Amino acid sequence: MNLRRDVFQAIADPTRRAILLLVASQALTAGAIAANFGTARPTVSKHLQILTECELLAQEQSGREIYYHINAKKMKEVADFIEPFRQMWDDRFNALEAIMKAYKSNT
Amino acid sequence: MERKTKVSAEDGKQDIMITREFDLALELLFRAYAEPELVEQWMGTKVLKLESKKHGSYQFETTDPKGNKHGFSGVIHEFIPNRKIIRTFEMDGVPFGVQLEITEFEKLTDDTSKVSMHVIYESVAQRDELLKLPFSYGINMAHNRLEELLKTLI
Numbered sequence: 001m002n003l004r005r006d007v008f009q010a011i012a013d014p015t016r017r018a019i020l021l022l023v024a025s026q027a028l029t030a031g032a033i034a035a036n037f038g039t040a041r042p043t044v045s046k047h048l049q050i051l052t053e054c055e056l057l058a059q060e061q062s063g064r065e066i067y068y069h070i071n072a073k074k075m076k077e078v079a080d081f082i083e084p085f086r087q088m089w090d091d092r093f094n095a096l097e098a099i100m101k102a103y104k105s106n107t
Numbered sequence: 108m109e110r111k112t113k114v115s116a117e118d119g120k121q122d123i124m125i126t127r128e129f130d131l132a133l134e135l136l137f138r139a140y141a142e143p144e145l146v147e148q149w150m151g152t153k154v155l156k157l158e159s160k161k162h163g164s165y166q167f168e169t170t171d172p173k174g175n176k177h178g179f180s181g182v183i184h185e186f187i188p189n190r191k192i193i194r195t196f197e198m199d200g201v202p203f204g205v206q207l208e209i210t211e212f213e214k215l216t217d218d219t220s221k222v223s224m225h226v227i228y229e230s231v232a233q234r235d236e237l238l239k240l241p242f243s244y245g246i247n248m249a250h251n252r253l254e255e256l257l258k259t260l261i
Binding site: 011013017023024082085092096100101103 | 111112113117125127129130132135136138139145148149150151180202203222232236238239251
């Protein structure tokens with residue numbers, strides 16, 4: 001299984017993106033994370049499982065509680081993440097160029 | 108293929124620069140930003156409102172493959188034809204905050220031009236989150252395009 005593909009599939013989901021943003025500022029328990037969402041606790045648990053499996057989140061035991069925090073190493077692979085961002089803009093600008101060339105020849 | 112679009116994001120800063128050169132005359136390039144029906148085509152979004160003028164505002168709406176609608180909007184702070192657009196950009200219903208976009212248009216030759224987008228986020232953390240989560244940023248990230256992108260990453 002391609003790990004990087006898993007990462008992008010993981011962040012394609014809006015709830016999981018929201019979870020990442022939430023945990024980015026501080027480590028939280030599953031309960032504290034679930035309290036921020038209107039969805040059922042098992043749904044949030046499933047999201048946490050997916051994020052943990054693709055290593056975007058890491059678990060840390062503190063006493064009886066398990067805290068989730070952002071896996072900085074994974075998230076710091078900024079270069080990897082910038083490429084799809086760049087690609088997105090490149091696609092957009094390619095479309096702009098093609099559309100305006102067609103537009104020009106029609107006028 | 109040559110990488111025409113460049114993204115520059117320095118560590119620890121809360122802004123990015125996106126530049127791109129086009130085989131288009133400056134006036135044509137600018138028109139693609141100013142006219143609603145053209146914006147709709149290249150951004151792959153529905154334009155509910157686009158007032159291309161100083162103190163105007165805009166509202167875009169995309170529909171994802173599941174039929175969910177996503178809104179994007181902002182206000183236009185400056186609008187100088189063929190030179191500059193300054194506007195805010197915000198996605199509705201997500202905690203990504205607002206960003207300031209300063210877009211400059213430049214003539215290179217009679218048939219070529221360049222756009223430079225300077226995007227400033229509320230914080231370094233917010234910028235990094237948005238850069239790292241490119242799909243959340245995308246107006247035209249329809250599912251098929253996502254799949255295409257995933258194919259290139261495998």
